[in-house]
Amino acid sequence: NAGVTQTPKFQVLKTGQSMTLQCAQDMNHNSMYWYRQDPGMGLRLIYYSASEGTTDKGEVPNGYNVSRLNKREFSLRLESAAPSQTSVYFCASSSDPGPYEQYFGPGTRLTVT
Amino acid sequence: QKEVEQDPGPLSVPEGAIVSLNCTYSNSAFQYFMWYRQYSRKGPELLMYTYSSGNKEDGRFTAQVDKSSKYISLFIRDSQPSDSATYLCAMEGGGSNYKLTFGKGTLLTVNP
Numbered sequence: 001n002a003g004v005t006q007t008p009k010f011q012v013l014k015t016g017q018s019m020t021l022q023c024a025q026d027m028n029h030n031s032m033y034w035y036r037q038d039p040g041m042g043l044r045l046i047y048y049s050a051s052e053g054t055t056d057k058g059e060v061p062n063g064y065n066v067s068r069l070n071k072r073e074f075s076l077r078l079e080s081a082a083p084s085q086t087s088v089y090f091c092a093s094s095s096d097p098g099p100y101e102q103y104f105g106p107g108t109r110l111t112v113t
Numbered sequence: 114q115k116e117v118e119q120d121p122g123p124l125s126v127p128e129g130a131i132v133s134l135n136c137t138y139s140n141s142a143f144q145y146f147m148w149y150r151q152y153s154r155k156g157p158e159l160l161m162y163t164y165s166s167g168n169k170e171d172g173r174f175t176a177q178v179d180k181s182s183k184y185i186s187l188f189i190r191d192s193q194p195s196d197s198a199t200y201l202c203a204m205e206g207g208g209s210n211y212k213l214t215f216g217k218g219t220l221l222t223v224n225p
Contacts, residue, residue, distance in 0.1 A: 106156050
């Protein structure tokens with residue numbers, strides 16, 4: 001039981017490049033989330049998916065797109081990376097019904113130069 | 114006023130001390146209250162969760178919720194150097210569509 005896995009662990013991009021961050025969970029959870037974490041800003045929700053086939057914007061969705069490929073997988077795409085997207089990205093999943101506690105992956109450290 | 118306020122610290126204590134970590138919140142609809150621990154360069158991991166008001170104990174950790182005061186606490190007894198981490202509170206409820214509202218985290222260092 002691996003929980004939530006993320007790939008890659010580290011990535012360096014040049015401004016304007018694109019990439020997809022992958023996330024998978026093996027806990028049969030319905031809901032999945034993408035966060036970014038920056039110093040002094042805490043965890044900020046980018047997008048979430050309450051169930052397979054649905055996605056919704058979070059607090060900071062601009063510059064990102066997501067795909068809920070199936071129940072297990074939820075990917076985050078940066079179409080044209082900007083230095084402001086340098087951050088640590090975490091994927092999480094949660095069960096429902098409540099209490100909706102979220103389980104996090106190990107994170108992807110992204111640097112955009 | 115932010116929905117969840119958490120003192121970022123840093124908090125430094127000697128080994129064996131009792132640690133008190135706290136969050137206040139403004140949304141009275143919150144029903145579930147959670148504490149996460151995040152080691153440096155790792156993902157947050159769930160420590161404990163409680164529903165509504167009351168206490169919950171798990172080993173050296175005790176979570177308290179006071180909904181009348183909109184105040185939650187995490188107590189760590191006999192703190193160990195391995196407890197050194199950032200602790201984040203999180204809350205859910207009131208039709209948030211399964212979204213959690215996180216505090217920004219308190220950095221704790223336990224010195225041997």
